[in-house]
Amino acid sequence: MTELYNLLAMFFSVIFFLIASLGTMGQAVENWFKYNLRHFWTSDGNQTEKKAGSKPINGVRIFYPRDMRTAGKEGKVILTCTIKISGETSDCKIERSSGEKSFDSEALSYVSKARFRPAMRNGIPVTEYNHRYAVRFSLAN
CATH class of the missing domain: 3.30.2420.10 (TonB)
Structure with missing residues (x-):
C-alpha cells in the first residue's frame, strides 16, 4: 500500500511540475510571438x-x-x-x-x-x- 501511495505521489508531482512548466513556457511562447508580430508587420498592419x-x-x-x-x-x-x-x-x-x-x-x-x-x-x-x-x-x- 505504501508503494502505491509513493507511486501515486510521484505521478501527481510530475503532473503538477509539467503543468507549472507549461504555464511558464506558454508565457515565454506568447511573449516571443508578440515580439515577432510587432517586428514582422509594418505600423499600418500590412506585411513587408x-x-x-x-x-x-x-x-x-x-x-x-x-x-x-x-x-x-x-x-x-x-x-x-x-x-x-x-x-x-x-x-x-x-x-x-x-x-x-x-x-x-x-x-x-x-x-x-x-x-x-x-x-x-x-x-x-x-x-x-x-x-x-x-x-x-x-x-x-
Whole structure:
C-alpha cells in the first residue's frame, strides 16, 4: 500500500511540475510571438514584402551571340521566371521575343544559370512567381 501511495505521489508531482512548466513556457511562447508580430508587420498592419533581385548574385554574365554581333543586330527579350527561395530560376518563358532565335536562346540560358536574391516576406525568403526580366543585347556595351 505504501508503494502505491509513493507511486501515486510521484505521478501527481510530475503532473503538477509539467503543468507549472507549461504555464511558464506558454508565457515565454506568447511573449516571443508578440515580439515577432510587432517586428514582422509594418505600423499600418500590412506585411513587408520585397521582390526578387534583378541582378544575378552569382556573377553570371550574358554573352552576345556571335552571329548577331557579326550582323550588327541588337535586341531585347522579356522573360518571366519563378524565383525559388534558393535564388534559382525555374519555369522561365519568353513573354516577348526579340525576333531572333539567337537572342532568345541566349536570354533563356542566361536566366537559367543566374542566381538572384529571393523575394522576401516579413524577412523570410519566399518563392516569387512570374518575375519579369528584360535582357537587352546592345552593341554599345
